[in-house]
Each structure stands twice: as structure tokens, then as C-alpha cells.
Amino acid sequence: MEDLNKIRKDIYNEPSNGFESPEANGSCNSSPVMTTPTTPTLLISGRRATRRRVIRTQVSDANSQEELDGRNVKNEHQNQKPKKPRLVWTDELHNKFLEAHDALLPQGDAVPKKILELMNEPTLTRENIASHLQKHRMNIDPLRRGNPKTKLQKLTPPQASSSSPNLSQQQASPTMTQPLSSSNLPETLTKEGAVNMNHNMKEHMQSFKECVLSDVASKDVYNGDNKSERNSMWCPDSADITEILDKDPKPSWDLKYLFYNGD
DNA sequence: TTATGAATAT
């Protein structure tokens, strides 16, 4: 309490008699001590601001000029743990990643920790995997790219074919089992409806992804030598597509449509 | 507490 009182005195610039707060004192506002224009919060945050400075990398450390408070950073932070250099996903590393990923995928275990274990690469960290995995999924899963609603709406529904599903104005009901398409998307979407739709879409995608991925797994998604090739995703030709889409389980027509339209 | 993954930062 003694220390606290000192601090308080410092902040409010008042003599440290008793513990009562300024507000408790009725004459607070007219009190002479409060005429000091010092703003307590500013004072505190000001000090904190200079101390909170965090040195982020060794490089920036070495190159940085003197700190605001005039002290030399190198000396002050010498015991700072060195930062790992940015990981480079070489083809070899990525292939290893793919191997683990594809092995785990069927069991639904393609998550960072499991992939890391399977890869058996001590230098890698779980977050390394997580980051790479995020990108990988973006490449492989159209649903993780962009806004699904927007993308769907850009499409024109396929020509009313023989077995056109009955498109009753179903407002994203929880039990919706119809295929999704731009033609039966509700005009307005509630949050709940969006969740249901997303869930439903995932179910639809499941079989599609399985048959595509099993096929893609054997191909080299990441085999380019030059940068632009390496950064681009595996792009099936029409023969591939036909072959894949005719396999069981067959994706629903709307997903085929999505696929044909470049998504 | 630790993992996850979308979002965001570098």
C-alpha cells in the first residue's frame, strides 16, 4: 500500500495522506492540487510506450538507429533469442509435405500437427506447416478461394435439363438437401442460412474433392521449375476432367458446373 | 493449455 500510495501521489501530484480517492473527496474539482494540467493517463502511457518497444528481428536490430531513449539496442537485447530465418519451401520439402498431407487426408487428419509428425522434419515448426497448408488448401479447394456466394452468383444456371431439380423457393432451410446453384440461392441470406448453406456445400464438395484429390494426388501439383509455373496450380485438361468427373462418387451437376467454369 | 484456421501482417 505504501508503494501504491507513492505512485498515486506521483500521478495526481498530491500529498500522500490516506488512501481516499480524489473522487471520494467532495472538493476534488476545486482542489488546488487538481489544477495541475497534467493528464495522468498520458503520463503513464507515455512512459509505457517507450519501454514497450520490441525488437523484432536480428536484422532490424543490427540496422536500427539508436532507440528513442538513447540506449543502444544491441547491448540491451543481446540475450534476445535469435529469430529463425524464413523457411523456403523447396520442391523437395513440398513433396514431403504433399506425401504426408495426402496420406492423412482420407482420414480427415490433414492438420498441421499430424502433417508435421509424419514429415519427420525437426527443423520445421507447426506454424510453418499451418501456413503452407493454408496456401495449399487455397489451391486445392475452390471453396476456400474468394467469397462462395459471390462466385456462385456469377454463374448462369445450366440449361434446364431433363431432371431439373424442383427449385421451390426454399429459404436455406437447415435440412436443405438440394444441390446448390445460383438458381436456388435465397435472395437474402441470414447468418443462420449462410452457415447451413456452407455446411451443405461442404457436404456436396466432399465426394467431389475425394475423387479429384485422389486423382490429383498422383500428379505433380507443384512441379514447375520456374517461378510462375511453380506458383500456379495444377490445371487439368478436358480429358482429365472428363475422366475425373465420371468416376464414382460422381459430383452433383452444379459442382461439375462450378468446375467447368474455372473454379 | 494447446491446436486450428481465417485473417492479417511482413
Added chain:
DNA sequence: CATATTCATA
């Protein structure tokens, strides 16, 4: 763009 980090959530 590639990779890292944050942040809410599980």
C-alpha cells in the same frame, strides 16, 4: 506473391 504472425475459437 510466399511465408509469418495474430486472434478468436475449439
